[in-house]
Ligand SMILES: O=C(O)CCC(=O)C(=O)O
């Protein structure tokens with residue numbers, strides 16, 4: 077098991093503190109499972125208008141939906157899973173090396189070194205890549221959630237919204253992704269053929285809250301590890317995000333500013349504050 081990050085040793089002190097977020101008696105395993113709206117993207121050829129309307133509706137009403145016939149073959153998805161498993165199986169010490177696989181420093185992250193309470197500790201490890209091209213600063217993240225003896229009090233990934241414009245996610249069959257709808261958490265039923273799409277903060281600000289960046293989290297299991305990959309569709313750092321209708325709910329800001337503010341909040345408080353920082357009122 078030399079591939080496992082030393083979660084238990086590192087968070088020994090926090091594990092002794094009383095949990096302060098989920099009431100102990102609430103059966104968090106009873107969270108309802110839910111089939112997200114399913115969009116068949118092959119319909120973009122013959123019924124384009126109808127399909128676009130369905131996408132817009134799912135994005136508006138759910139903020140989360142799944143797509144099939146997306147053009148990424150099962151072979152590509154399986155080899156992605158195979159390759160990520162292979163990399164995560166390498167010794168923890170190796171993954172921590174600055175020049176690991178020629179990746180830039182700090183590409184490999186685990187837990188949360190700024191956490192002051194267990195609710196801020198994600199029991200997961202991830203490789204972050206930034207795929208910059210001339211017009212965007214897209215991000216790609218390969219994630220592994222080790223079995224967690226302290227679930228559900230300790231999260232695989234703490235509740236958050238994505239800072240992206242749009243996120244595309246591929247998860248394995250273990251399950252554990254949950255999102256919030258009408259004040260309640262729902263489990264997303266894994267579907268091997270589907271990619272999950274969710275609206276990010278930038279889309280929410282740009283659409284002046286027509287589309288919502290929905291809070292989501294990952295609840296790990298006690299005995300099975302889980303893998304996922306996430307692609308964050310983002311603009312260039314200088315891109316200005318401005319609400320497209322009036323009266324605007326948010327101040328105008330650049331994506332770079334948004335990222336800086338988010339990072340600062342995580343540094344200072346252990347968690348992301350997000351779009352509410354940029355509200356006009
Ligand atoms: O692993 C998952 O299912 C979710 C990942 C996620 O929400 C994120 O990386 O922002």
Ligand SMILES: [Fe+2]
Pocket residue numbers: 236237238292
């Ligand atoms: Fe996310």
